Amino acid sequence: xxxxxxxxxxxxxxxxxxxxxxxxxxxxxxxxxxxxxxxxxxxxxxxxxxxxxxxxxxxxxxxxxxxxxxxxxxxxxxxxxxxxxxxxxxxxxxxxxxxxxxxxxxxxxxxxxxxxxxxxxxxxxxxxxxxxxxxxxxxxxxxxxxxxxxxxxxxxxxxxxxxxxxxxxxxxxxxxxxxxxxxxxxxxxxxxxxxxxxxxxxxxxxxxxxxxxxxxxxxxxxxxxxxxxxxxxxxxxxxxxxxxxxxxxxxxxxxxxxxxxxxxxxxxxxxxxxxxxxxxxxxxxxxxxxxxxxxxxxxxxxxxxxxxxxxxxxxxxxxxxxxxxxxxxxxxxxxxxxxxxxxxxxxxxxxxxxxxxxxxxxxxxxxxxxxxxxxxxxxxxxxxxxxxxxxxxxxxxxxxxxxxxxxxxxxxxxxxxxxxxxxxxxxxxxxxxxxxxxxxxxxxxxxxxxxxxxxxxxxxxxxxxxxxxxxxxxx
Amino acid sequence: xxxxxxxxxxxxxxxxxxxxxxxxxxxxxxxxxxxxxxxxxxxxxxxxxxxxxxxxxxxxxxxxxxxxxxxxxxxxxxxxxxxxxxxxxxxxxxxxxxxxxxxxxxxxxxxxxxxxxxxxxxxxxxxxxxxxxxxxxxxxxxxxxxxxxxxxxxxxxxxxxxxxxxxxxxxxxxxxxxxxxxxxxxxxxxxxxxxxxxxxxxxxxxxxxxxxxxxxxxxxxxxxxxxxxxxxxxxxxxxxxxxxxxxxxxxxxxxxxxxxxxxxxxxxxxxxxxxxxxxxxxxxxxxxxxxxxxxxx
Numbered sequence: 086x087x088x089x090x091x092x093x094x095x096x097x098x099x100x101x102x103x104x105x106x107x108x109x110x111x112x113x114x115x116x117x118x119x120x121x122x123x124x125x126x127x128x129x130x131x132x133x134x135x136x137x138x139x140x141x142x143x144x145x146x147x148x149x150x151x152x153x154x155x156x157x158x159x160x161x162x163x164x165x166x167x168x169x170x171x172x173x174x175x176x177x178x179x180x181x182x183x184x185x186x187x188x189x190x191x192x193x194x195x196x197x198x199x200x201x202x203x204x205x206x207x208x209x210x211x212x213x214x215x216x217x218x219x220x221x222x223x224x225x226x227x228x229x230x231x232x233x234x235x236x237x238x239x240x241x242x243x244x245x246x247x248x249x250x251x252x253x254x255x256x257x258x259x260x261x262x263x264x265x266x267x268x269x270x271x272x273x274x275x276x277x278x279x280x281x282x283x284x285x286x287x288x289x290x291x292x293x294x295x296x297x298x299x300x301x302x303x304x305x306x307x308x309x310x311x312x313x314x315x316x317x318x319x320x321x322x323x324x325x326x327x328x329x330x331x332x333x334x335x336x337x338x339x340x341x342x343x344x345x346x347x348x349x350x351x352x353x354x355x356x357x358x359x360x361x362x363x364x365x366x367x368x369x370x371x372x373x374x375x376x377x378x379x380x381x382x383x384x385x386x387x388x389x390x391x392x393x394x395x396x397x398x399x400x401x402x403x404x405x406x407x408x409x410x411x412x413x414x415x416x417x418x419x420x421x422x423x424x425x426x427x428x429x430x431x432x433x434x435x436x437x438x439x440x441x442x443x444x445x446x447x448x449x450x451x452x453x454x455x456x457x458x459x460x461x462x463x464x465x466x467x468x469x470x471x472x473x474x475x476x477x478x479x480x481x482x483x484x485x486x487x488x489x490x491x492x493x494x495x496x497x498x499x500x501x502x503x504x505x506x507x508x509x510x511x512x513x514x515x516x517x518x519x520x521x522x523x524x525x526x527x528x529x530x531x532x533x534x535x536x537x538x539x540x541x542x543x544x545x546x547x548x549x550x551x552x553x554x555x556x557x558x559x560x
Numbered sequence: 561x562x563x564x565x566x567x568x569x570x571x572x573x574x575x576x577x578x579x580x581x582x583x584x585x586x587x588x589x590x591x592x593x594x595x596x597x598x599x600x601x602x603x604x605x606x607x608x609x610x611x612x613x614x615x616x617x618x619x620x621x622x623x624x625x626x627x628x629x630x631x632x633x634x635x636x637x638x639x640x641x642x643x644x645x646x647x648x649x650x651x652x653x654x655x656x657x658x659x660x661x662x663x664x665x666x667x668x669x670x671x672x673x674x675x676x677x678x679x680x681x682x683x684x685x686x687x688x689x690x691x692x693x694x695x696x697x698x699x700x701x702x703x704x705x706x707x708x709x710x711x712x713x714x715x716x717x718x719x720x721x722x723x724x725x726x727x728x729x730x731x732x733x734x735x736x737x738x739x740x741x742x743x744x745x746x747x748x749x750x751x752x753x754x755x756x757x758x759x760x761x762x763x764x765x766x767x768x769x770x771x772x773x774x775x776x777x778x779x780x781x782x783x784x785x786x787x788x789x790x791x792x793x794x795x796x797x798x799x800x801x802x803x804x805x806x807x808x809x810x811x812x813x814x815x816x817x818x819x820x821x822x823x824x825x826x827x828x829x830x831x832x833x834x835x836x837x838x839x840x841x842x843x844x845x846x847x848x849x850x851x852x853x854x855x856x857x
Contacts, residue, residue: 507835
């Protein structure tokens with residue numbers, strides 16, 4: 086048994102827009118005498134698009150029509166139709182996510198790019214995807230290092246830290262190669278917040294000015310210095326907090342890093358000497374040089390990233406999908422289901438079925454922004470529910486607590502960490518009767534507030550692909 | 561040395577220790593795992609050393625890379641990384657081997673938990689084996705029934721079911737005791753969901769796997785599922801297997817059977833296994849095949 090599925094990754098970043106197609110290989114790793122254990126055994130990028138400048142209309146809007154043209158063109162060149170794809174992710178990252186029509190563009194793309202391609206954004210996720218694309222998690226795992234990837238794009242620098250391969254922190258700063266644009270010797274754009282921070286340092290750069298190389302160099306050195314501060318390579322100064330995107334927070338000050346990888350467009354600029362510093366119409370090469378020559382960055386081991394400018398899109402295309410456990414239970418014809426918010430039962434409430442029921446009843450209404458019942462996935466570890474009787478009691482509790490969901494015509498979706506989904510799902514289906522659809526999956530590790538997408542069954546219906554959004558866990 | 565002698569020896573040793581020695585030993589043992597203790601607990605009981613999860617800690621002195629060693633160690637039940645004293649095991653590891661071995665002997669030698677027959681409404685029958693010794697020494701008798709026994713099966717059991725369930729302690733009464741209730745309940749629920757009728761569940765005393773084929777012929781079941789205790793080993797003595805046939809008959813090749821093995825609390829959870837086995841039965845019914853002829857994917 087072996088099945089190959091195809092996945093797409095689309096990244097619309099501050100400066101560039103890219104696509105990749107990858108092949109994900111799924112295989113049963115258990116022997117003939119066991120219950121199946123179907124896992125992802127290989128991932129391979131099979132097509133990389135050209136790198137396009139993200140098309141904008143003015144500085145406030147994404148050119149949706151142009152994006153559509155790029156995407157359809159690349160699908161054609163790669164020889165893929167939307168229906169060939171089983172999974173994938175479209176993400177709008179960095180400063181582009183702040184554009185007025187970002188969510189409309191995402192939605193339009195997600196429906197045209199394939200039935201199971203999901204729309205995601207958010208700086209934490211972006212940091213993790215870039216780091217996985219760069220291979221930092223693998224470096225951390227195989228070499229037993231605490232390692233961070235710094236993905237320096239056009240508008241933001243995304244940091245993700247791994248210890249023994251496990252994610253321990255993410256962070257996002259407004260530091261990037263296109264926060265200042267230089268065209269024909271003149272500054273054509275500067276990001277407002279950066280401009281104010283620089284002014285406090287006595288560095289004055291305004292749109293329309295003639296590009297002052299010395300000021301721009303100083304500005305880049307200043308940004309490089311704050312990158313050092315964010316990675317605990319240097320003591321943090323009071324104004325450092327102002328660099329974080331959306332008033333985000335830095336990584337834990339106690340984390341001591343052993344190694345770094347750099348990805349993103351600016352990482353490519355770090356290795357090369359360019360004759361014209363403004364060859365890309367921005368400050369990318371100047372920023373790259375400022376980081377390379379920064380004395381604090383000399384103190385730490387720098388490992389080579391597997392992907393640089395394509396790290397985020399490779400991460401989105403190959404590292405978002407997981408598969409469920411191989412013994413699951415679901416009613417036919419309900420999948421895929423996208424964008425399900427997760428209600429995770431707290432550890433304390435899992436102790437008894439009665440508390441499970443009460444917690445579901447109490448918290449479900451919070452998931453109804455319009456006041457009416459909506460599709461919600463109930464999640465629990467189910468670590469203490471393994472016996473048939475225990476599972477029956479748990480099933481009864483879930484059915485009582487979640488009446489509103491299936492009573493309003495939505496399928497009842499339950500996901501667990503512990504490998505009991507087939508027994509639990511069977512019990513739920515048995516109690517509810519055939520008319521009410523039930524989807525019960527295990528080996529799914531999610532947190533409260535996450536969103537999940539569940540795709541169409543694979544491998545003769547043995548497993549389903551699952552994409553967890555906003556937080557991604559390493560198995 | 562039998563169990564009684566070991567217990568006497570341990571008690572004699574403990575009696576001769578002074579309080580502080582016992583405390584020190586308890587602390588020492590406690591440093592490996594909280595559940596372990598080499599000495600008496602407050603209630604005067606000697607803790608069960610078989611509850612100690614020896615895969616979770618390392619007792620090698622000065623390991624070069626303890627993190628990696630422990631990661632590898634966690635993958636297996638094998639007794640590695642438990643340290644040594646000269647060229648011997650340490651006392652704790654050695655006692656554990658003895659205890660696990662004793663558990664295995666118990667599993668093989670003790671009689672089946674017969675209260676499960678009533679609890680689960682099983683129809684009890686017995687092969688030609690008269691007692692445990694004969695069962696262990698004569699595998700051929702463990703797959704045959706007397707004519708009277710065959711008649712009573714025909715008379716008392718539902719004929720022509722889609723699925724015939726058979727339960728036997730096989731080589732591990734412990735496996736039958738610990739797994740039957742969860743496994744059977746989950747399997748029966750699964751069969752109902754799959755729309756498969758199930759006949760009178762039968763308990764066979766002193767059974768070998770091919771006894772299922774005789775019963776298949778008697779009840780004319782399409783599918784037969786036998787849940788039978790596995791030969792115990794040192795890592796587990798409570799493991800059960802499910803053997804499954806479609807259109808089974810006496811003398812059929814072993815390649816015609818499917819098996820789901822390793823069903824126990826630390827292997828495949830019996831409740832989940834029951835649900836899985838029901839789904840495999842559905843595939844057998846659809847494909848009219850079992851064993852190597854059955855396409856599971």
